[in-house]
Amino acid sequence: SQQGEEDPQALSIQEGENATMNCSYKTSINNLQWYRQNSGRGLVHLILIRSNEREKHSGRLRVTLDTSKKSSSLLITASRAADTASYFCATETSGSRLTFGEGTQLTVNP
Amino acid sequence: GAGVSQSPRYKVAKRGQDVALRCDPISGHVSLFWYQQALGQGPEFLTYFQNEAQLDKSGLPSDRFFAERPEGSVSTLKIQRTQQEDSAVYLCASSLARVGWYGYTFGSGTRLTVV
Numbered sequence: 001s002q003q004g005e006e007d008p009q010a011l012s013i014q015e016g017e018n019a020t021m022n023c024s025y026k027t028s029i030n031n032l033q034w035y036r037q038n039s040g041r042g043l044v045h046l047i048l049i050r051s052n053e054r055e056k057h058s059g060r061l062r063v064t065l066d067t068s069k070k071s072s073s074l075l076i077t078a079s080r081a082a083d084t085a086s087y088f089c090a091t092e093t094s095g096s097r098l099t100f101g102e103g104t105q106l107t108v109n110p
Numbered sequence: 111g112a113g114v115s116q117s118p119r120y121k122v123a124k125r126g127q128d129v130a131l132r133c134d135p136i137s138g139h140v141s142l143f144w145y146q147q148a149l150g151q152g153p154e155f156l157t158y159f160q161n162e163a164q165l166d167k168s169g170l171p172s173d174r175f176f177a178e179r180p181e182g183s184v185s186t187l188k189i190q191r192t193q194q195e196d197s198a199v200y201l202c203a204s205s206l207a208r209v210g211w212y213g214y215t216f217g218s219g220t221r222l223t224v225v
Contacts, residue, residue, distance in 0.1 A: 033213055040221075042114075042201060043153070045213030088152050097143070097166060098203075098214065100152035 006089060006104040014109050019076040021104040023089030024069075030092045032065055034074050037086045037103070046074075046087075079108045112136075114217035116202050122223045123192045131187045131220045135204030143214065144177055144187050145201040153201055159185060192224045 007022045023032070031050045035043040049056045049065045049072070056063045062075040076083055086105050090098040115134040123129050135142050141160055145153035146169075155169040161182040170177070174193075179185040189196055199221050203214040 035213075035216075042216035042218040043203075043214075045215065048213050090152075097155045097158055097169075098145075098153075099155065100145075102152050 006101045010105045012107040015081055017079055019079050019106055021074045021087050023072045023101055025091045032072050033090045035088045081108050081110045084108050114202055114204050114215050116217035116220050120221050125224055126191050128190045131200050133185045133202030136215055139204035139206055141205040142185050143203045147199045194224050197224045
């Protein structure tokens, strides 16, 4: 079953703009992770934020976590055409398994 | 190796045929996971190994699915008497530790098509 729900399902922006994707989940978590998947490929780990953290940065990526609202957001700044992909949030609970959302399809137009 | 390797990359099976999918995790990675991803969906958990021990197989959809990791490295996911609903991409992931202080490294997957 899917725990995370990404919003929006699809996002189309112009190169250079910022892209924001949101994720909501239902149960308590140890950490939340964001992954990127290019068409026909495996998932690439982008960033992990632990339950006691509120914000994390990695290059052009900024992730926030609000455990009281059970939600997270991924911000990609100054987007590039190469950022076009599906983005998934995944939550990890005490059982160590990752539970993924349905994903957001991001299209960055040159 | 440098990454998680899965083989074959593509597999077409006739309904009723048995298939075996292979995963070579990153050397030294303790945890290994199998996920099933239907078209346009997020990956769904199938099973989890810590070294050679299968600690969680609650995601396996039926007793036709079987996974093993006998020496704590390479893992095989076997599907017996394949059905059309088994068509999906099967992803393998490995992680350095049990507790998720690290992200997971995924392979490129095996795309299974049952005809």
